[in-house]
Amino acid sequence: MxxxxxxxxxxxxxxxxxxxxxxxxxxxxxxxxxxxxxxxxxxxxxxxxxxxxxxxxxxxxxxxxxxxxxxxxxxxxxxxxxxxxxxxxxxxxxxxxxxxxxxxxxxxxxxxxxxxxxxxxxxxxxxxxxxxxxxxxxxxxxxxSPRLRRLVPRIYGLGDLTQIITHQAYAQARKVLDSIAPDLGCFVPTSAYRKSAHALQEHGFVLLIGEPASGKTMIANLMALSAADEWQLQTIMVSSPADFSKYWNPDDPGQFLWVDDAFGATQYDASRAGEWNLHLTKLKAAIKAGARVVFTSRDYIFAAAKRDLKVSSFELFDDSRVVIKVDDLTQAEREMILYNHLKSGSQPREFKSRVKPFLEAAAKVPKFLPEISRRFAHPKFTKKVSGDEAEVLNFFAEPVQVLLDVVDTLAASEKAALGLVFIAAGRLPIPLTVDANVATVLESLDVSVGEVKSALVSLDDSLLKRIDDASVSYWTFRHPTIRDAYATMVGRNPELIDIYLAGVTTKRMLAEVTCGETSIQGVKIIVPPTRFQVVAKRLDDYTWEDHSWQHPKLVFLNSRCSNDFLVMYLAGKNIDELISLSNMSPYDSGIGVIGKLNRAGLLDEGVRQQVAARIVQTCERDRTCKPLESSAFRALLTDTEYESAALNIGVDVLANGTQLIEDLKNEWDTESDPFDVFYEINRTLDFIESEDLFDEDQQAEAANLRELVEEAQRELQERYEGTPYQKLEAEEAVQATPTTNKSKSVFDDVDE
Known part of the structure; x- marks a missing residue:
């Protein structure tokens, strides 16, 4: 050969x-x-x-x-x-x-x-x-050596894949490579990348976190590419916990499961964390069976998610060897990233020579990010950078404002092109079809379909990129932060909000706007009170497709609207449907909506008592106290109801604890992690030991029961089928020693 x-x-x-x-x-x-x-x-x-x-x-x-x-x-x-x-x-x-x-x-x-x-x-x-x-x-x-190709992924773009990957995973690898080809030549295998590759190989799981534009998606793509090359795995894109449960095949360990924006795309989605909590046992089982799993999340979103995730059930969420901050870059890595982008970018030689003296300083800017380097290498983004040092440094120090300035100064046809991609949820079909939504945007911005089609082509590889996926072709944003910038521009302009609301699908609208000010970080489009009725009409027309307690409509009402909007929307409506859909979980969006109404003093006392009774019954049935502390339940329970329920459940567990432990042991299926078997009783014992409602004797009794639980866990652990999950041993990825050559700058030949 x-x-x-x-x-x-x-x-x-x-x-x-x-x-x-x-x-x-x-x-x-x-x-x-x-x-x-x-x-x-x-x-x-x-x-x-x-x-x-x-x-x-x-x-x-x-x-x-x-x-x-x-x-x-x-x-x-x-x-x-x-x-x-x-x-x-x-x-x-x-x-x-x-x-x-x-x-x-x-x-x-x-x-x-x-x-x-x-x-x-x-x-x-x-x-x-x-x-x-x-x-x-x-x-x-x-x-x-597929290992070498994994560690130096630029190699994938330098040879013929058909000669490297000859097994059935070739098609998967080719698809991934095509999607990242424009960026692969600029990629630098950073310390974060090497740690990610090591974590995926050794432990089957990696969580990539970082701020927008830090390179999470690029690293995940390269993990998928090397998984096809080195382990012959097929990539499955997972958009939700339900998708994970649907697509994971326990009988096929050859799966690479990629969960992009695991806990929300631009803002934290509390319902998503609640759903993941229900699937953590399956997630551990998938990794144990040989699947490789990659999560990505923006840093501020994961920080919010950790407050709600059952980290004690999935310790990897709190393990620094698999939770990788991709934006922790060394100075040498920053310089190499900037060099690669400028060297292969479309800037003229004269521009490169002009900015060359300031590039080392630019790489030292605290907010330096790989995506900003790509933009700096494209003339579309640097029209206001004449070559002055302050302008160069500002480009990297204020990337959001620079991008906003670029988007804001686009021609009307280019803004319309971005708007159509934005309203189409980042997937504008090719060829462009002029339906009612498209016609509304074109008419509102006073541009023709021909002008927009030309603008789409002109924006290719700068603000947009064309994706050819099997028989489907579409335009999408070159990077998610470009979508963020356009959303920010829409949020600042009432006329653009009207265009957006007229063209976007209801499901997409519910996932990315808020009605009134909320505390959700990352929201770009805040619908003002003058447009509340428009959103309310869209909600009324939105059918309950799956009757799920995490339906987008419920999630929106629970977490993405102010009390003013909630009161306006639910005035005169029967909330029985909210109650009937609720499963009495702290993560239940329906319960959250009812709680918001109660805090606003708008819930009928009889309805509140009915829901409160169901909450208490659910906790008593499950013999668990901990959920009573959740903000969702506390919003619907009086202090007296809370204390009475907590005491009753705690006393019941203490009185029947020994039998409860034996029952759990007897019901164990030998495949579940022993820790999960005793998860709820452990939480209840924690509650009793820390809550002032219980006296010293009761707390001492809880401590004795904990010893019995630990003994039962050890017993089950010995019978556990397969290798049980354990805290990772101390093991570090092999790191490259940075070059310390001070007499030769990386940028010496950047303009040659």
Missing amino acids: TTPTFNLHILGWKAFEDLVSCVFRDILGQTLQTFAEGADGGRDAAFKGIWSPEANKATDYGTFCVQCKHTSKASKSLNNSVVNGELEKVARLAAEGLCDTYFLVTNYSLPANLAGELEKNFVDAGAKRALVYGSEWLDQTIAA
């Missing part, structure tokens, strides 16, 4: 050095110190100690020096003139005891017999041993 070839000449000199370092560290098994003693230091990496380069060769001891030679010309052959200048450096390094073994690694093609000649020359210069590796060796090494 012919060895695939990779276009390594496309890599810059720094990316090539990083590739070589990764080969030595992760393939040959030697952790190098990557550095340089200056532009002419003669070594790009070094190692001192015991080296076993191959299993069938003798172990070497001493100092090892690695020098890289990169060419940006395709199919260029190595010759003596390229490396003759290294001989003097080898002699100096050998004299200083730094070069017992000398490696030269290059992406030049290595002609027959030249390697032996060069190795002899390096030995004659003072090295005890010398090895020369050319592009052929690198091609073979890359082709043979």
Whole structure:
């Protein structure tokens, strides 16, 4: 079989050095110190100690020096003139005891017999041993190692996938690669990326968190690509906990489950966290069975979600080895990201030369993010950047305002194009069909369909991108933050709010607007009181499709509208349907709505008592006190009702605790995690021990029962089928040592 070839000449000199370092560290098994003693230091990496380069060769001891030679010309052959200048450096390094073994690694093609000649020359210069590796060796090494491709994912875009991935996962890998191709050439395998790759391989789960534009989706895409390559897994996009339950197949461990925006897209969705709590046992089972799972979430959304998630049931949510902050970037990583984008971007050479002196400072800006680097490399976003240092630094320091300025100054046809994509929930079909919603936008902005079609094409790869997915093609936002910016612009303009409300689907509207001011972080479109009736009419026309207690209409009324809107909307309406849909859970949106009405003094006392009685009955049936503390239940219980219910349940558990524990043991199915079996009784015992309602004797009795629970857990643990979930052992991903070369800037050739 012919060895695939990779276009390594496309890599810059720094990316090539990083590739070589990764080969030595992760393939040959030697952790190098990557550095340089200056532009002419003669070594790009070094190692001192015991080296076993191959299993069938003798172990070497001493100092090892690695020098890289990169060419940006395709199919260029190595010759003596390229490396003759290294001989003097080898002699100096050998004299200083730094070069017992000398490696030269290059992406030049290595002609027959030249390697032996060069190795002899390096030995004659003072090295005890010398090895020369050319592009052929690198091609073979890359082709043979999916692990290397995972750690240096830019490689996927430098070769023919059909030669690398020959199994059935090829189609999946091709689909993923096509979607990220424009960005792959600029990607830098950061420490966060390596930790993510390690966590997914070793523990089957990774949660990528970070602020918007930090690169979460790109890393998740690369995880999906390497999962198809290395483990032959098929990617399943999961949009909700219900989807996870629907698509996870316990009999097929070959699944890569990707949950994007797991707890809400731009704002925290409390109902989503409540639903995940119901599926955490299945999630653990999927990981245990061999599925790989990736969650992504904006940082402020996950911070809010952790307050509601049953972290004690899924400890990985609180484990720093799998919860990865993708925006924790080193200075070297920042500089490489900015360099890659500018080098491959569409800025003219004159612009690059003008801003070149300020690029290192730009990479130090605290708010530096990968997506902002991409925008800086595109003229569409830098019309106001003349080249002054303050303007350059402001571009990175105030990315939201810069993007708003860009969107705000677009032509009417371009704003209409963005508006149509926005109203279509980020998927505007190709070709554009002029239905009633599209016609409303075009008429309101006074543009023609032809102008909008031209604008869509002109915005490709800057603000929008075209996706061709099997038989479906559509326009979407180049990055989610562009959607955020457009939403912000809509939220500031009453006329645009009218256009938005006229064109958006009701389900989408309920997920991204609020009626009146709320405390939800990330909301861009706040519908003013003058438009409440428009939203109310849309709600009235929205049918209860699935009669779910987490129906979008209920979620909206519970968490996305002010009391003023709620009062206006429910005035004169029968709320019996809300009560009938409710399952008496603290995460139940219907219960939340009824509680809001009660806090506003608008709930009939007879209705409140009816709901309160059902809440107490549910907790007594489940013998659990903890839910009584939730804000949803406390909004509907008087202090007397709360204290009475808590005492009754607590006393009942203490009186029957021993039998309860035995019943739980007998009902265990041998497949459920033993911790989950005793989850509720443990929470009730926690409640009794911490609540002043119970006296010291009762709290002591609760402590005794806890010992029985722990004993029962240990007993079940020994009979647990398969490997039980345990807290991860201390284990760190292999990290690259950053280059410390101070005499050669990464940006030296950015304008060449």
